[in-house]
Amino acid sequence: MGRRKATVLSKACCCRWSAAISLSIAVGFALWQAAWLATEEAHDPRYLREARGAVVKAGQRENRSPTRSTQLSLALETTTSTSPRQIARTRTSQSPTQVVWEFCSGQFQTCECGGRMRWGTPDKFEVFEPKEAPWQCDFIALGDPAPGDNSKVCECEVLGARPREDLEWVFCASQFMLCECPGRIRWGNGKRWKILQHQHLQPVKCTTDLGDPAPGDAGKHCECEVDPASDFVSHLSPAVRKHSASPKVTSCDIFESAKQGEAWDREQWKAVAGLCSDPALDLNLPEAGADAMSVQSLASMVDAWISEGFSNNYARLYRDGWLEEAFVNFIGSSPSQTKWAQINEQLIRSVHLFSTRPIVVIHFGMVTPREWDPKKYPRLVVMHAAPFPTTVFRRFDLNKFRSLLIARVKTGIQLDSDQFVAPRVDELFGRAREEGSETYPLPILPVHFLKNEELPMYPGPQGGVTMSGGKSHVFDRYCRKGKCSVTTRWGHAHPTWTFWALPFVGTWLRRHLRDETLPAVSGPQTELRVTSIDVDEDLLNIGTWEERGQKQWCKYDVMDPSDFKILLHERVPPRSCNQPPPIGADAIFHPAGAALVFYTAHHAVDPNISASLIDQLDNRFRSGKLPPPVFFKGCFYQDGAALQQAHPDVRCLI
Structure with missing residues (x-):
């Protein structure tokens, strides 16, 4: 009897001891889980906590998730029925999630959203429970959580993995x-x-x-x-990576270290000094405007890196960081097998067929397309440069100015991506070197097919318009009562240049990026804020007029690839060269009109058509059946000298 009683007491003690151990384990685990949840609270995104506290309109307030104290109680309740090992397995098999608010629609548009919808601005908003019908995103339907703010949008809640x-x-x-x-x-x-x-x-x-x-x-x-x-x-461009150990081939430091060198090094430093120097230490720089880039951003505008795979081409072609003569092109993001990668390849291919000079492509995208093969195209050099900062907007085409500074070419021909070159184009390099010099330190543009008064930016009865569709100020500084004091006919933005023109390029880029204003000349409204000149072509022309430039090439960037049928079509030589000029006359600058010169094609936006024309040009040139490149009034001429001998009244250069 005593032994049975002792046994019962022993079992009771063991049960109580076991229960105490279980309770201790439960409490310990609950405390651990509460600490874990507190850590999650600390890392909970700010906008998620704000969303939970926002006003909800959909017939009722949002159903809030259990509070931390409720979760602790649940933990205590579930611990007795779930072992720590099971809980550990559950924890590791589940991925923590977070709420992401994704843009759905702008103000006065409709938003289709499968989850909750948020209406307002990042700081002031209201959250609505899901519904099947689309949301009408305006203050009439949803109220106005941010009065007077026109940036209100609808955003949709997306639940996903952290x-x-x-x-x-x-x-x-x-x-x-x-x-x-x-x-x-x-x-x-x-x-x-x-x-x-x-x-x-x-x-x-x-x-x-x-x-x-x-x-x-x-x-x-x-x-x-x-x-x-x-x-x-x-494989990414070092220019867009957050961290890159790749060495630069151009930068402010590199240019400054060479500023006491050869004439081209000295002119290069003059060109970039305004971008590379702290304006607070340089009293000669004009005041910067409200839309100026930061000092740090300005200095980064001349940073460049060699693209992966092109180091050998660069080392073989460049001497002391420079090319004697080259074509220079710039382009943005062009993924492989897409239209612009293929368009640009036809340009590169034409250079390798019809020229002996290199072509430098300054790439402002993320990844170099596979079509630009350094082995297939041994005279191709691709450099990477960063896009313009997005905090202060600049149009992409102003990167043309940057490309001329970065390429480091002593005599260059700029080509846009929608161009290709034709046989005998190399003859233009010699002429560019002769016409661009220390005494004429400006880029030279080919004449435009439109007369000045035919341009959309010309100040007609309703005023001129920009490429962006706004009011143009291009001619305001130069025109009074229908008379304009410009120094050239409008030129196309496909310049030639020598290193003597680099300070011109750098100065006008600096003026635009620093939002400088040209001081007034005679007459009212002649001040000119340089950022109001919104495209590269306008800036090149205004710069030429400001510097009193007068030289202009004949039309060597033929308006469309289809115009090459003039060169490729079999014809009987005319008895007299008295047809209308291919580029129409104007009363002041080209009273006899201007010649077409089949050195390059412009508007080559179909890579298949370009490839076919390049093949035809190659076949005809190799067979000796291609006419000379200079065309005027129905006749072909070997070069500018022959054109001048036949038509001494032609004023354009070639």
């Missing part, structure tokens, strides 16, 4: 260009983005067709989410 902290966003493409990315793509600027659904290596055109997460912001662009440790990142 983003990896080791991933980073890098620039992919400017507005209107293509972005190809192995990860996610986001579209917008600053703090306003729309994240696109992942489409592996499917090019995305970066336009407002994707939506407008930042209304009125001209700096919108696409960015690519990348893993810094991936092989893909190793």
